[in-house]
Every structure is written in structure tokens, then in C-alpha cells.
Amino acid sequence: MSKxxxxxxxxxxxxxxxxxxxxxxxxxxxxxxxxxxxxxxxxTKLRVGDAFDIEGNDTQHIAFVNxxxxxxxxxxxxxxxxxxxxxxxxxxxxxxxxxxxxxxGNAGNFVACQMQSGLIRIHGNVGDFAGGALxxxxxxxxxGMLIINGNAGDRLGDQMRRGTILVDGNVGDYxxxxxxxxxxxxxxxxxxxxxxxxxxxxxxxxxxxxxxNAFHPTMVDVGHHHLAFLRLLFNAWRDLPSHxxxxxxxxxxxxxxxxxxxxxxxxxxxxx
Amino acid sequence: MIINxxxxxxxxxxxxxxxxxxxxxxxxNHKWAYHAAQAMTGFATSVIGxxxxxxxxxxxxxNETPDGRPGIAVLMFAMGSSVLMKQLENRMGQTILxxxxxxxxxxxxxxxxxxxxxxxxxxxxxxxxxxxxxxKRYWRVPVMDGEFITEETTGMVRxxxxxxxxVLARSQAQALNACxxxxxxxxxxxxxxxxxxxxxxxxxxxxxxxxKSMFASTNDAFCPTLKGMTKSELDTDIESVMEIVIDGxxxxxxxxxxxxxxxxxxxxxxxxxxxxxxxxxxxxKLGQFQFHLRDIMADASLKEVS
Numbered sequence: 001m002s003k004x005x006x007x008x009x010x011x012x013x014x015x016x017x018x019x020x021x022x023x024x025x026x027x028x029x030x031x032x033x034x035x036x037x038x039x040x041x042x043x044t045k046l047r048v049g050d051a052f053d054i055e056g057n058d059t060q061h062i063a064f065v066n067x068x069x070x071x072x073x074x075x076x077x078x079x080x081x082x083x084x085x086x087x088x089x090x091x092x093x094x095x096x097x098x099x100x101x102x103x104x105g106n107a108g109n110f111v112a113c114q115m116q117s118g119l120i121r122i123h124g125n126v127g128d129f130a131g132g133a134l135x136x137x138x139x140x141x142x143x144g145m146l147i148i149n150g151n152a153g154d155r156l157g158d159q160m161r162r163g164t165i166l167v168d169g170n171v172g173d174y175x176x177x178x179x180x181x182x183x184x185x186x187x188x189x190x191x192x193x194x195x196x197x198x199x200x201x202x203x204x205x206x207x208x209x210x211x212x213n214a215f216h217p218t219m220v221d222v223g224h225h226h227l228a229f230l231r232l233l234f235n236a237w238r239d240l241p242s243h244x245x246x247x248x249x250x251x252x253x254x255x256x257x258x259x260x261x262x263x264x265x266x267x268x269x270x271x272x
Numbered sequence: 273m274i275i276n277x278x279x280x281x282x283x284x285x286x287x288x289x290x291x292x293x294x295x296x297x298x299x300x301n302h303k304w305a306y307h308a309a310q311a312m313t314g315f316a317t318s319v320i321g322x323x324x325x326x327x328x329x330x331x332x333x334x335n336e337t338p339d340g341r342p343g344i345a346v347l348m349f350a351m352g353s354s355v356l357m358k359q360l361e362n363r364m365g366q367t368i369l370x371x372x373x374x375x376x377x378x379x380x381x382x383x384x385x386x387x388x389x390x391x392x393x394x395x396x397x398x399x400x401x402x403x404x405x406x407x408k409r410y411w412r413v414p415v416m417d418g419e420f421i422t423e424e425t426t427g428m429v430r431x432x433x434x435x436x437x438x439v440l441a442r443s444q445a446q447a448l449n450a451c452x453x454x455x456x457x458x459x460x461x462x463x464x465x466x467x468x469x470x471x472x473x474x475x476x477x478x479x480x481x482x483x484k485s486m487f488a489s490t491n492d493a494f495c496p497t498l499k500g501m502t503k504s505e506l507d508t509d510i511e512s513v514m515e516i517v518i519d520g521x522x523x524x525x526x527x528x529x530x531x532x533x534x535x536x537x538x539x540x541x542x543x544x545x546x547x548x549x550x551x552x553x554x555x556x557k558l559g560q561f562q563f564h565l566r567d568i569m570a571d572a573s574l575k576e577v578s
Contacts, residue, residue: 162404183403200401228375228421229403229412231339236406264401 003061003084004034006052012070014042015090016051019073023081023099026059064089069108075101091127094120095134098144106150110134115163117143121241125150128172131165131184132158141165141182147242154191157184160201168243176203179265183233186210187243195219197258198265204233205269206247212255212269219257219267226251227268273566277542278549280534280566285436285551286559290319290349291356292431292521293386294329294379297368298343302331308374309344311367316348316359317468320488324359325349325433325519327465338377339421345379347465349433349519356428357386364422365392369413375421378408382427389413389422435518435526435563437534438476438494438550444512446545448472451514453540454533461532463525464518476515476552491552510547523561530563531574 006021017040026034035049048054056063060081064074067087075083075094082100085093091108094101099118106124112131130152131141140159151169159178166185173191176184179198187206192214195203212221230250237244252268273280297312299305309328316326325348332343348363350356368376369392376388389411393400396413402424403410409424439454441447455471458464466472481489492498493505494513506513516533520526534549551565568574 202403225418228339228419229410231341232403232405232410232421235338235340264399266401 001058002056005055005063007065019076022078023060024079112146115141121147128153129155166242199262200264203267218260219255222254275538281550285563286553287434287561290433292349295346296377296379298337298341300373302342305344308371325467327467377423378426380427384428385425386428388426433519440510440548442545447512447514450537450546453536457532457536458529461529464520464529473515
């Protein structure tokens with residue numbers, strides 16, 4: 001068995017929705033029948049066989065090669081298996097997913113949106129609302145792990161319920177806004193209003209020079225502490241392909257908030 | 273059977289079904305981990321009066337514990353799951369929560385779970401927070417020395433309590449000396465505890481009493497000062513008898529511990545003053561398990577830990 005590889009052979013003119021090409025939806029299908037699948041393409045449809053060269057036969061390990069920023073919803077709703085993507089992609093990567101996705105490139109908005117469980121690793125950057133909820137929904141990411149080796153845009157972990165997001169680079173504004181629970185790690189710089197309206201959960205900033213000027217006034221400084229639970233977190237992260245696998249210091253500058261919401265969340269700025 | 277001049281009686285120890293759990297206590301250093309673990313396993317010698325039988329299984333190094341700090345593994349046995357859970361929660365609340373720098377973690381993987389810090393978290397008065405890390409839920413309870421960390425639940429397994437053997441010696445000092453050697457060897461066996469003070473009990477009991485209010489009383493057949501007064505099990509030259517009681521997670525664990533203990537005593541030889549090794553039972557009518565001394569001492573596969 002070799003991985004089922006889809007190589008884009010045309011220049012896309014519209015956004016192409018790939019939500020049907022997941023391990024669970026392709027399980028048991030022949031290559032011929034996969035070629036006939038009709039994908040939403042702008043206001044029209046596009047046959048898989050007309051868009052991609054297909055190689056391999058393992059529907060539980062899918063690869064997209066030569067991808068485009070117009071390719072949306074890769075891995076949407078998948079329940080198991082693995083997808084790897086070589087190149088940049090559009091929005092909604094891993095929407096509502098379980099299983100594993102690895103992206104060798106950059107992604108658009110809503111990566112890991114409402115993710116259920118499993119692992120998404122992004123070697124590049126992501127747009128806004130990664131790990132968040134669809135607009136109008138009240139439940140963001142609720143399990144699993146999202147590792148971003150590059151930077152993330154605004155509203156990272158918006159309304160996040162559970163799970164872990166680790167960002168090796170910088171994040172934009174309103175990181176973890178309305179966060180309900182879970183853990184977000186950031187190794188680079190943070191934008192404005194980090195933790196705005198968060199209720200519970202942990203934002204761990206592994207950058208002792210991170211500026212706190214742009215915290216909302218409803219985030220409360222509760223001082224510097226040695227926090228024993230960080231050892232448990234660091235042990236669990238020891239083998240991850242991320243900056244967070246190397247952390248050892250458990251001393252942190254702790255902020256709690258947002259006291260305009262429940263106020264049980266925390267921002268921890270790790271000290272060396 | 274005679275080993276090194278010490279007679280092994282043709283008898284058996286009678287043991288019972290129990291429920292057990294293991295808790296890992298960590299602290300800033302072993303000194304404080306021992307303070308916590310000793311308090312937690314204090315007054316836990318027998319289920320009859322203490323609810324549970326508990327003891328320190330072994331010391332754990334920093335790389336064996338979930339939080340990378342020095343630790344102690346504690347085993348706790350009870351006759352049922354509800355009493356085990358109640359005792360565990362009470363003891364956690366009064367001895368681990370209160371002990372500076374300590375934390376508590378599950379030491380047993382099992383489908384059956386009992387509460388470890390699940391209710392203890394309410395001590396946090398709403399300031400407690402939970403963290404789900406690698407599939408396990410932990411609670412962080414703010415306390416005056418910082419934060420108390422505890423796993424929400426620990427595993428519970430079916431186990432065995434009441435394995436035992438008796439050491440019959442010419443004098444009290446010699447009986448105790450032999451028991452100390454046995455306990456040192458038995459401490460190296462995993463998955464067992466010897467719950468009595470120092471691992472040794474001197475007040476073995478029989479079922480029933482002449483007094484209506486007592487359901488157990490002194491085992492007069494093994495009391496050296498009653499040799500001529502009662503139907504004694506003792507020879508004329510035996511002046512002291514001590515017992516080692518063993519609780520273990522499985523039958524083989526108790527067999528290994530019994531072997532290790534008796535082997536350590538027989539290694540001391542006849543000159544140790546030990547004359548016989550026997551065991552306590554109820555005629556085989558009450559317990560679900562029987563540990564036959566001669567069968568155990570003839571089992572070469574148990575030698576590995578001795």
C-alpha cells in the first residue's frame with residue numbers, strides 16, 4: 001500500500017472545497033470512483049479526475065501535492081487516518097476533524113476550527129481564528145493538539161473549549177478571546193488584548209520579554225510563582241516537534257482574568 | 273521440611289479478596305514525601321479497626337514520578353471499593369493536602385477508577401482549576417504554600433490481603449531480629465506491603481472470644497506464656513512468636529514476598545534462635561486464597577527476588 005496522492009494539475013480559478021476527500025469518506029472506494037467525485041468549485045462543480053493526477057491506493061494516508069491557496073476544507077470532518085499536504089492551502093483546514101494532518105506550507109483562516117481530537121501540525125504560518133469556532137458558533141476547538149511552527153493571525157483559539165495549541169512564532173490580536181478552557185502556548189510575540197473575555201484556560205507565553213502593556217485592564221497581575229503543574233505539561237510535550245518540547249523553567253509571571261467574565265483563566269509569562 | 277535447621281510447618285496462610293489502589297506521593301524532596309506518605313499510611317494496620325491496610329511500597333526517584341520530583345509509592349487495601357474510596361479521600365484530605373509541597377498522582381492503570389482529588393478540589397472554594405494533560409485530569413488547588421496538584425482519580429484493582437507467616441524463636445529478641453531480616457528482604461518485592469508497625473505484628477488473633485463484645489481475641493495457641501494452660505501449638509523451647517502479614521496486588525506477589533521473607537530467615541540458620549516457621553489460617557473455611565509454606569519454599573521460580 002502506498003499513500004493516495006492527489007497532485008493538482010490545473011490552475012484553479014475559483015475556491016475548491018476538498019471536504020469529500022478524507023480517509024473515512026474514501027475508505028473502500030476504487031480510484032476510478034474517486035476520479036468521478038464532484039467537488040464544489042466556486043459556483044460550479046469540478047470532477048476530482050479533472051483537477052488532480054492520482055497515484056497510490058492507501059485511502060487512510062492521503063497526500064495533496066502541489067497544493068493551492070484556493071483549496072479549502074482539507075480534512076473537514078475526517079474521523080481517522082492521516083492527510084499530509086505539500087504547499088500552501090486555503091481556509092478551514094481540519095474543520096471539525098479527528099485524526100492527523102500535517103501541512104508543509106502555510107494555511108488560511110479557521111485552521112483546526114472546532115477540532116475534536118487528534119493532531120494538526122503546520123510547518124508554516126496560519127491566518128485568523130485558528131482553533132476557533134465558525135462564525136455564529138459558540139464552541140471552538142474542543143480537543144486534540146494544533147502545532148504551528150510559524151506565526152498565527154488574530155483570534156487564535158477563539159472560544160476554545162479544550163485541547164492544546166502551540167505556536168512557535170508570533171500571534172496576532174485577541175488571542176484566546178472568549179476562551180472557555182484548554183491550553184495555548186506562544187513562543188514569540190503577542191498582539192493586543194490577549195485573553196480578552198477568557199473564562200478559564202491557560203495561555204503560556206514562553207518569552208520572558210513579552211509585553212503586557214496591551215493586556216485588557218480586566219486582566220489582573222497576581223505575581224511571580226513557581227507553578228508545579230507546568231512540569232506535568234512540559235513532560236507531556238517532551239517529544240513534540242515544537243519549541244515547547246525544550247521548556248524547563250516553571251517560574252512564571254501570572255495574570256488572571258478576564259475578571260469581566262469568569263476570571264479563572266490565566267496568562268503565564270515564563271521567566272528564565 | 274527443614275531448611276538450615278529451621279523447621280517449615282506443613283500448613284498454609286489463609287488470605288482474602290480485597291480491593292487495592294496505589295498512590296504516588298511527590299514532594300520537594302524525599303524527606304517531605306516521607307512525611308506525607310507516613311502520615312497517610314499511619315493507623316492503617318488492619319481493616320478491622322482502621323478501615324484500610326496501607327503502607328509504603330517503595331521510594332521513587334525523580335525520573336519515576338509524573339512531576340519529576342522525588343516520590344513515594346503507597347499501597348492501600350480495603351475489603352470493598354466504597355470503604356477504600358472513603359478512606360483514601362479522608363486520608364488525602366488530612367495528610368497530603370496538608371503536607372507542604374506534596375502532590376498526589378495515580379499509581380495504577382485500571383478501568384476501575386476511584387476518586388483521588390475529585391472532591392478534594394472543592395477545598396479551593398471556586399479558585400480550583402483543572403488541566404487535562406495527556407488524557408489525564410489534574411486539579412490545581414490554591415493553598416498557602418502555592419498550589420496543591422492532584423490527579424482526579426486513581427485506578428483500583430482486585431487484590432489479596434492476609435498472606436502471613438509466623439516466626440517461632442527461642443527468645444523475643446531473636447524472633448524480632450529474624451523478622452527484621454525478613455522485612456528487609458520483603459521490602460524489595462514490588463506490589464506488596466507489610467502493614468503492621470515495622471512490618472511485624474505480635475498480637476496474632478483467633479476468631480471469637482469468651483467476651484460477647486469481642487469478635488477476635490488473642491491467639492492463645494501461639495502465646496508462649498500459656499504453654500501449659502491451653503491447647504498450645506508451641507514446643508517447650510519456644511518463648512516468642514511474631515507474625516508478618518502481607519497484602520499484595522496478586523497471588524504471585526504474595527508468594528514471592530513469602531519466599532523472600534522465609535528465605536532471609538533460613539539464611540540466618542539455626543543459630544539465629546528461630547526454631548520453626550508456621551502460618552495463620554482458619555482451617556481453610558474463610559479465605560479465598562491459601563499460601564502453603566512448603567509449596568512456596570519448594571518453588572524455585574520464586575528465587576529471582578531473594
